[in-house]
Amino acid sequence: MNAPTRRLSQPEFIILVAFNFALVAFSIDSMLPALPEIAQALTPEAPNRAQLVLTSFVLGMGIGTLVTGPLSDTFGRKPVIFAGAILFVIGALMAGQAQSLETMLASRLVQGLGVAGPRIVTLAIVRDQYEGRTMASIMSYAMMIFTLVPAVAPLLGSYVIAGFGWRAVFYSFVLFAILAIGWLMLRQPETLPPKDRRPFVPQALVAATRECFSYRIFTLSTTVQALAFGMLFGCLSSTQQIFEVTYGRGDEFPFWFAIIALVSGTASILNARLVVRVGMQRMISAGFGLQIVFSLAVLFSGLTGGVPFALYLVWTTSLFFMAGLVIGNLNALAMEPTGHIAGLAASIIGATSTVLGVVIAAPIGLAFNGTPLPLASATAALSILSFTMVKRGLR
Numbered sequence: 001m002n003a004p005t006r007r008l009s010q011p012e013f014i015i016l017v018a019f020n021f022a023l024v025a026f027s028i029d030s031m032l033p034a035l036p037e038i039a040q041a042l043t044p045e046a047p048n049r050a051q052l053v054l055t056s057f058v059l060g061m062g063i064g065t066l067v068t069g070p071l072s073d074t075f076g077r078k079p080v081i082f083a084g085a086i087l088f089v090i091g092a093l094m095a096g097q098a099q100s101l102e103t104m105l106a107s108r109l110v111q112g113l114g115v116a117g118p119r120i121v122t123l124a125i126v127r128d129q130y131e132g133r134t135m136a137s138i139m140s141y142a143m144m145i146f147t148l149v150p151a152v153a154p155l156l157g158s159y160v161i162a163g164f165g166w167r168a169v170f171y172s173f174v175l176f177a178i179l180a181i182g183w184l185m186l187r188q189p190e191t192l193p194p195k196d197r198r199p200f201v202p203q204a205l206v207a208a209t210r211e212c213f214s215y216r217i218f219t220l221s222t223t224v225q226a227l228a229f230g231m232l233f234g235c236l237s238s239t240q241q242i243f244e245v246t247y248g249r250g251d252e253f254p255f256w257f258a259i260i261a262l263v264s265g266t267a268s269i270l271n272a273r274l275v276v277r278v279g280m281q282r283m284i285s286a287g288f289g290l291q292i293v294f295s296l297a298v299l300f301s302g303l304t305g306g307v308p309f310a311l312y313l314v315w316t317t318s319l320f321f322m323a324g325l326v327i328g329n330l331n332a333l334a335m336e337p338t339g340h341i342a343g344l345a346a347s348i349i350g351a352t353s354t355v356l357g358v359v360i361a362a363p364i365g366l367a368f369n370g371t372p373l374p375l376a377s378a379t380a381a382l383s384i385l386s387f388t389m390v391k392r393g394l395r
Contacts, residue, residue: 007129008187014138016188018145019180020081020122023088024061024115025149026176028054029261030157030169032240033254037166042101049101051237051365055358056105058233060091060112062354065120066205069347072121074200077128078190084117085181089174096170111173118181120347128191147265154254208344218345220393221334222352224284225327227386229357230364231291231379232323237365238375239316245370247309260317267324280329281390287325288387294318295380302373312372319379 008016031054039050064084072080091111098104130138160168212218239257244250275283298315301307331349338345360382367374 014141017122018142020118021146022149023180024119026153027173029150029153032154033158034161034166034169035240048366048368052105053108054237055362057108057112059358060109061116062351064113064116066347066351068116068120070200072124073198076190076192077121077125081117081121084114085177087114088177092170092173096167125191151258151261154257158254208341209348212345212348215337218334221330222349224386224389225330225353226356227382228326229353230360231382233357233361234364235319238368241368242372263317264320267321271325280333284326284329284390287322288383291322291383295376295383298376299380307372
């Protein structure tokens with residue numbers, strides 16, 4: 001395939017980057033309306049297990065994150081993205097045909113492994129061509145577009161399910177991947193020439209991992225980020241069931257989720273405006289501190305008479321808002337001592353925090369008992385732990 005040799009215009013490049021980032025969000029959020037039907041079809045005796053369709057995907061993505069960056073340094077950016085896209089499509093097609101939950105989970109794991117390519121290597125393509133404020137500007141615009149995807153994905157997923165059945169959601173992933181990755185392969189030039197490529201040395205990855213975790217701030221920031229991911233993934237796993245079972249509003253879920261996503265998406269804008277004046281550690285502490293207050297309010301309400309729907313909506317929005325305040329800052333703190341191995345360090349942070357986040361989130365989701373209390377209890381406990389670690393450890 002003959003790729004163009006000149007740099008894309010910034011508007012086209014920004015949209016292209018946003019689309020490739022969005023492949024992850026679309027593969028998670030558009031699945032949410034399908035969970036009740038997946039549970040009925042594949043695990044009717046234990047409907048909570050349908051949540052593992054989400055966490056198995058995230059687990060695969062976390063594992064793939066560890067190696068896709070180094071592989072792209074060896075083979076180039078576009079070949080690794082293309083290989084990841086092929087794996088993603090194979091996993092989606094397998095999931096669409098799955099006749100058991102076990103096959104479905106294995107397929108979603110494959111899908112997650114594949115999506116790590118576009119997720120990680122697209123960022124490397126941005127860095128290959130831009131730096132400093134220009135890179136920050138491009139990423140800001142791309143993330144603004146990306147924010148819209150979680151808002152509309154459940155709604156799109158519900159339309160696909162209504163028209164073609166729940167299995168068609170997986171085929172929509174294939175179409176999305178063909179659009180996003182095909183656009184990149186046709187239009188985006190390779191940004192890492194052969195002369196700048198480095199051999200893939202597993203020992204270097206092991207050595208970099210040891211070095212990263214020798215830094216106290218790296219270890220602490222990555223651990224706290226894993227706790228934040230545990231809260232976020234636990235909420236994503238449970239929220240559709242809470243709408244459906246607890247409040248009887250399953251049909252309204254895509255619309256309310258869109259509002260939650262749009263409101264909480266403003267957290268990144270707020271953080272960008274305040275972090276320079278306030279500092280990363282204070283922003284992180286504020287995010288977890290507010291979450292403690294909201295989670296304890298939900299827990300108290302649930303234990304004394306039930307959680308009103310309006311309170312649940314506010315609390316869920318606050319949880320996603322918290323993620324927007326803390327995760328980027330935790331990443332930045334973890335990266336501070338690792339500038340000389342930044343690419344490997346980014347892969348290690350992403351892989352470790354994502355995999356540990358799934359380990360934390362899976363039992364939270366499976367504990368759903370028809371009320372928001374298991375999720376609220378776990379979120380309150382994790383927020384208190386995170387807040388304490390930040391206040392005592394990040395000095």
